Amino acid sequence: MLHKNADDIRQTLEDEIASGEHAPGTRLEELVLAKRFGVSRTPVREALRILSASGLIELKPRKGATVAPLSLERLVEMFEVMAEMEGVCGTIAARRMTTSELTFLRHQHFICAEAAQSGDADHYYAENARFHALIYAGCHNEFLIEEVQRLRRRLQPYRRLQLRLKGRIADSFAEHQAIVEALDAGEEEAAGRLLKAHISIQSHRFADWVSGLNATRLVPETT
Amino acid sequence: MLHKNADDIRQTLEDEIASGEHAPGTRLEELVLAKRFGVSRTPVREALRILSASGLIELKPRKGATVAPLSLERLVEMFEVMAEMEGVCGTIAARRMTTSELTFLRHQHFICAEAAQSGDADHYYAENARFHALIYAGCHNEFLIEEVQRLRRRLQPYRRLQLRLKGRIADSFAEHQAIVEALDAGEEEAAGRLLKAHISIQSHRFADWVSGLNATRLVPETT
DNA sequence: TATAAGACTTATGTATACAGACACGAAAGG
DNA sequence: CCTTTCGTGTCTGTATACATAAGTCTTATA
Incomplete structure (x- = not known):
């Protein structure tokens, strides 16, 4: 893992944080990272600045970088926004998806069935x-897609957890079915509502699951 | 403007870009900025990295930083997302605003009237x-507020333009009236729909206005 | 005259050096 | 024995130096 440039380092750290490899709250020391990547502190610092701007890490002056410690409240808030944005994507996609895009979606739905x-x-x-991702693309709004995926990425380790809960996969697939039908019929309101609910369930299940613990700080799955 | 630190520089540049002081497409050279702020290139570079992460500037390897050149398509996309997010805020605020928050909102509405x-x-x-901002606060979702305000900030120079169009202020105020009533009555759907429309109008007026020019690149108002 | 090749200039990317702040620990005093 | 203070070490923030790539200008040749 030697001699990466600043952007490689950012990418690597981003992946590692998103996948839960670095637990929230973990301290990230510049010298350690520099040694690890075989570079000086300069590119490491620049990578950390970027990650701080996208909210993945917290950067306190003179106190270094720590992986953003997500409180339970904030995580719930993020899930709420995620659900709303998915709903928006659904509404827009319902009126903009082309027939060929719908064909691809049905095909992907079939693959999901398997x-x-x-x-x-x-x-x-x-x-x-x-x-x-196919529904996102159906929005034909690049900016919206970027924003949703950014958020999706940040919630990734927590979302992944959901699918391991008993019965969630079957439910998820059933919800997809309804969503595909709404999009197919061009029913904006229904598509938006169903997608929002589809994501909200993750949030509710998440809250249920986490309320079993008495933790205020959450450690995501370390894949 | 001498001897600022990296964060001051970021803040200053952010303000200047948001207010349109640096037109989209403008090149930002590290040495020039360093001289201007009376520091070395190091803090300037870090500020630029952060701005690039938040999308205000574009940072191409070996080609330096340019103020993000917003194409018309992208700007329309951003306005669309802005409208949707405002709508979401309205929906949520309609069911979460406290009576005292509603009182403040009515008061602010009165000030807007003046x-x-x-x-x-x-x-x-x-x-x-x-x-x-009062409606945002009524969402009681800090994360959503941050995201909306980030976007609002990026669109600031283009939004400001709208209010100078003939009759827009009166229309805007009339729309506020309906929004306040919906929030007051706790009508989620209406509040969301009205707020979304309220922002969408800016987008439409914007598109109308810009279609008068044959520009693919836009220069915001330099306040 | 136009075009292409090569040197030169300039700006970015990275490394290293230095200064200062914060944290931890040891030692002294109560 | 506990508390407080001072010293030392470590890490961050910034400056400077060096390497390299992109762009430009000049010059030579067709």
Whole structure:
């Protein structure tokens, strides 16, 4: 892992944080990272600045960088925004998706069916992501897509957890079915409402799950 | 303007870009900025990285920083997302605003009335911003507020333009009236729909205005 | 005259050096 | 034995130095 440039380092750290490799609250020391990547502190610092701007890490003056410690409240807030934005995507996609885009979506839905039957959570997770990506694309709003995916990425480790809960995969797939039908019929309101609910459930399940613990700080799944 | 630190520099540049002082497409050279702020290139570079992460500037390797050149398409996309997010804020605020928050909102609405009658676009702009900020606060979702305000900030120079259009201030105020009533009555759907429309109008007027020019690149008002 | 190749200039990317702040620990005093 | 204070070390913030790539201008040749 030697001699990466600043952008490689940012990418690597981003992936590692998003995947939960660095738990929230973990201290990230410049010298340590510099040694690890085989570079000087300069590119490391620049990578950290960028990550701080996108909210993945917290950067306190003279106190260094820590992986953004997400409180339960904030996580719930983020899930709420995620659900709303997905709903918006659904509403817009319902009136903008082309017939060929709808064909692709139905095809992906079919693939999700197979993944769901296999029972492999990771497999379903991947195909599920593709399914949603197709809906995003159907918005024909690049900016919206970027924003949603940025948020989706930040919530990734916490979302992934959901699909491991009993029965969630089957439910998720059933919801997809309704969403596909709404999009197919061009029913804006329904598509938006269903997608929002689809994501909200993750949030509710998440809250249920976490209320079982007495933790105010959450440690995501370390894949 | 001598001897600022990296964060001061970021703040200053952010303000200057948001206010349109640096037109989109303008090149930002590290050495020039360093001289101007009386520091070395190091803090300037870090400020630029952060600005690039928040989308205000574009940072191409070996090609330096340019103020993000917003294409017309992208600007329209951003306005669309802005409208949707405001709508979401309205929906949520309608069911979460406390009576005291509603009192404050009505009070601010009254102040907007005075500003509207004065005919001073800048004055109305400022009070209008406070009005919307109160609705944001009514969401009780800090994360959503941060995201909306980030976007609002980026669109600031283009939004400001709208209020100078003939009759826009009166229309805007009338729309506020309906929004206040919906929030007061706790009508989620209406509040969301009205707020979304309120912002969408800016987008439409903007598109109308810009279609008069044959420009693909836009230069915001340099206040 | 136009075009292409090569040197030169300039700006970015990275490394290193230095200064200062914060944290931890040891030692002294109560 | 506990508390407080001072010293030392470590990490961050900034400056400067060096390497390299992109762009430009000049010059030579067709």
